[in-house]
Amino acid sequence: MSNWSIESLNPNQRKIVDHKSGPALVIAGAGSGKTRVITHRVAQLIHSGIPASSILLLTFTNKAANEIAQRVGRALKNSTEQQKIIHGTFHSVGSRFLRRNAKLLNYKNNFSILDSSDSRxxxxxxxxxxxxxxxxxxxxxxxxxxxxxxxxxxxxxxxMILDSAYHERNFHLEQL
Known part of the structure; x- marks a missing residue:
């Protein structure tokens, strides 16, 4: 990790970067250095021999996930490793996973995912x-x-939902 030093991180941030076993969940406020910490953590994992292709990086925006992957590439001075990181939003990674494995569920991989408005x-x-x-x-x-x-x-x-969650409402069930 020659581009950035762990010394620039505060003690709590270093704890996250040095975390050895299992996944790490980083929750912090805006401007607290989350991107920098996650970048250091991912670079540290790759530097310690963890294959980039076995790292799952989930964020709330694709922009943030792409930014972290690019920063990891710069930190490692190896742009090919950062391309192997599985990264994106919860929804985009989930969608990619479903499309890749659609045949296992006897689905085609060109299905649509409806948002709330489309569903309504x-x-x-x-x-x-x-x-x-x-x-x-x-x-x-x-x-x-x-x-x-x-x-x-x-x-x-x-x-069952009508009986439990909506029991107090009069839905005129004969219309349903």
Whole structure:
């Protein structure tokens, strides 16, 4: 790590860089040196013999992940190693992983991932196509979206969600 010295880090930052076993989670406020610490940590791991391809670097923005990977390349004076780091946002890395392994799930790798707004629009379109204009007591698309999400995430039926999380609401179940 010839470009940067660990001596420039404060004691808490050094602790993170020197952490030896298992993953490290870095949570700190803006301007606290997270990028510098993570860069040093990744460079230290690679310098100590950990293959760059076995390092998973997740951040909240692709810009931050790319910046850290570039800084690691500069720190190691080896631009090829930084290209092997698996890096990106939680969503982008997850999407890449799913696309690479789609065949294992019997999916094609050209699937779409809907954001919340797209999902609501799809629910509205499905409702319009199947039942026309819902009655005034029919749940809004956002409520249905929440029911579907809870059902999927809790591995249970929509009826179970209605009975537990929405029991106090009068949904006029015959409309559902």
């Amino acid at each position: 629009d799809l629910i509205k379109a499905s409702l319009a196509e199947t039942i026309g204009k819902p009655g005034k007591y029919f749940p809004k698309a956002a409520v249905l979206q929440n029911i579907f999400s809870l059902s999927f995430n809790r591995f249970c039926t929509q009826q």
